[in-house]
Amino acid sequence: MSERVAVRKTYKLFIGGKFPRSESGRSYLVQDANVSLASRKDARDAVVAARAAVKGWAGATAYNRGQILYRAAEMLEGRREQFVALGVPGDEVDAAVDRWVWYAGWSDKLAQVYGGANPVAGPYFNLSAPEPTGVVAVVAPERPALLGLVSVIAPAIVTGNTVVVATSPTEPLAAVTLAEVLATSDLPGGVVNLLTGRITETAPTLAAHMDVNAIDLTGVTDAELAADLEVKAAANLKRVLRPAPADHDWFADPGLGRMTTLLETKTVWHPKGV
């Protein structure tokens, strides 16, 4: 009796809710697997998908977005062993699940904490409320590959942004597997788009892209590259989250900063009269 031949998995990109190969046809060997090597054109396609998803996702109710993020937590919990098998420590998977849950709850609370009525000196109704900035490009931290990734995606999308993420180049399998979680979490296609490959190839394209509203440089460890990306981002005045310090504790309370940096505050005035 011969041993069963295992079916191996092909690790592909995640763009617009689908799993395409790189348009360049390239892949690279990492973590004992062939993973798609995203090109600049893939980055461009991902931005198009992310932009197309903004209207529906930002327009969804906060309750709905919260439900979908919570669903992602449920699906991730169910696949705990799969991530452990990829080498992700169990406590990291648990923390990633908890992070989804934490951010899910913010969807319908942040506007109350971060916005509100302004007592202006005149007969006006005056209200400030946060709104998503739009399409956010993210360079995910190299590690922890799963918790770091969830910790940058969740705060961006919970408020209604869509993201294009350059994933950890050295540990991309957790990212692609997370994409499978998201694909089965009722998350509309295009809200999260993942590009595996080299940061140096995708990030500059995203930083310079004029239809991207913000860039999160959290995972950029090379200071020169970070500065260069920030300079590129200035072309259309992207909102910028600067790189995380090397000793950043991913298990700690993340605070509101990741969410609020990717928000716009809109203030509406209206006279009060009869």
Add this chain to the structure above:
Amino acid sequence: MTATATSARSDLSELGRSETALRTFLHGLPGVDQVGAEQRAAQLGTRSIKTTAKAEAIDLAIRMVDLTTLEGADTPGKVRALATKALRPDPADPSCPHVGAVCVYPAMVPYVAEVLRGSAVHLASVATAFPSGQAPLEVKLADTRAAVEAGADEIDMVINRGAFLAGRYSEVYDEIVATKEACGDAHLKVILETGELATYDNVRRASWLAMLAGGDFIKTSTGKVPVAATPPVTLVMLEAVRDFRAATGRQVGVKPAGGIRTTKDAIKYLVMVNETVGPDWLDPDWFRFGASSLLNDLLMQRTKLTTGVYSGPDYFTLD
């Protein structure tokens, strides 16, 4: 543009025939944002009118005063004195112009008429069961005819606010039409009693209603309710007469009444007239102040401008 205006004219003349048409028209007028209207009025009030401009404004304001007494205690002696003052507001200065009109109750009209006869000062009388208007139509029309017969050439009527607020626009319209007819050649001023109309939207609708029904003037107030003329109410009425002339070609006058006591206030109104409807209305034929104590303040300020010295109330007649 001309074609539009002409067709608009024929349309408007038909409005009074149907309650529905009248309501549709009045409720189709652009709304008035309270805060915006009040801010605009306040802004116009910050104009600084000095020296020569102030002197001209004071004389014009004097010519626009409807010198008014509407007291239960009015007597022939009282109104004669008032009429005399109307002719020569400042006996010490012959260059001081006379006022626009004297405004009294119908019973006082004959005594005023004696004094004003042959002068250019008009004689206005309130009528139509002033100030409430709560009398049968026949009584109100008789009131009007009596005042005209006694010598009034201007009639200040009150609208039926109850009917207006209840949305019975035709009733209000018909009353104005009937009163206008009872006036004969006398000019009809329609008092909207804006202090009871509650909103500027209502002020605008009531203004149009009064103009559509044939009023020659629209007037803010009786002076008998707590809120009388205010700058924003007058602003809304001025916008109405401006738009009405644009639509129909007919010019209607405006008379704020009550609460205007100082020269400073009067000048603010003149600025408002100037910048809202323009010089065509800067004339006693088209703009009046319904006031009593205003005149003495105008006279004091006038004296200050000519002599350079602040005057005092002892130097002007209290009539």
Add this chain to the structure above:
Amino acid sequence: MFEYAPAPESRSVVDIKPAYGLFVDGTFVDPVDGGSFKSINPASEEVLAEIAEGGAQDVDRAVRAARTAYEKVWGPMPGRDRAKYLFRIARIIQERSRELAVLESLDNGKPIKESRDVDIPLVAAHFFYYAGWADKLPYAGFGPDPKPLGVAAQVIPWNFPLLMLAWKIAPALAAGNTVVLKPAETTPLTALLFAEICQQADLPAGVVNIVTGAGETGRALVEHPGVDKVAFTGSTEVGRAIARAVAGTRKKLTLELGGKAANIVFDDAPIDQAVEGIVNGIFFNQGHVCCAGSRLLIQESVADRVLESLKRRMAQLRVGDPLDKNTDIGAINSAAQLARIRELSDAGSAEGAERWSPPCELPERGFWFAPTIFTGVTQAHRIAREEIFGPVLSVLTFRTPAEAVEKANNTPYGLSAGIWTDKGSRILWMADRLRAGVVWANTFNKFDPTSPFGGYKESGYGREGGRHGLEAYLNV
């Protein structure tokens, strides 16, 4: 005809010195290399004063003074005491408001009624508002112990010289930072008078430093390695350059940049108030307003009517001496700005838009531009896309709410927008969809210290005003 006689505000209330130094470490000092420039009255081209031009060494001296003050005095000072200094400043501004208003109108060219009734009262209100925050920062929603950033470099524009200073300095000081501020080169005088007010308030030396100069001075300040925070209000072009300059540094950046706001009038609008809002939206402060309603979008069914009213209203605008209390539109701030307004307006005519101005006599000397509207404008015209920053309105039309939103958002800017309609649900529907930081519904150009202000997209990032305004100056 009712002619208003001249009603000039007296300029004797303000005492302008022939020359001003830099305000560094609590005193006025001469610049190291001794350079200077002139500040002129744009309404008469008369020289008002000789102003010191700060160079790199002066900037360095100011930053070091601010650092020392931050570390030794202002940082350690309890919030309640910082508050008291700010309250003092607010009160002195109120007391000296007439002086500040006259000086602002002289240096900037804006009508005295605006500097007197809008700018200076808002300046005092801004200091009063942020003074109250200084000892309440733990309650501002940024955690239990929010920390200041350190030294803030602040560069402000010429359109609201003292108000922009207040928007920058008040929250920075309340949060515990010290500042080096560079006013615009054409309007430094009220900032220098503010320096005297700081002295009068006994504000500790080095907490506020004012370094005058032009672009190079600003660049030296923004690029100085000793600053922890950069705040800029001005053009998108310069904002972009600053964003590049701070890339890769620790400096926190907030930017309040240009705009090309749509002011949208529906057929059910309160027309008379809408016309006032249109006028205020584009002619307030000669249109030198980043959030000006410079694109008027009128629903086609009322376009003729609104335009007729607008033209009639524009004919009432009084252009002339900024110090005359009846002036509605003052002088253009500088020859350079006038040239830009002329260039874009000429482009509007050349591209086929129809230009209209009311009859209006402009003074001989000084920089003037009559209030102007262009009709028949499309989104493709330069005057519909580029910020003119002058009293020039581009008029476009639309048919449906969706089309209005699409046209309003069709710009790289996103600072403000206006909506005029009597239908409440439509206002909220529109407000949700407009990509702009401030949406004025049935009003326009309203400002308040409690109300966050700032842009989307290329109009910048960060908010000024309100609780949000503190965030720019806290390490959060």
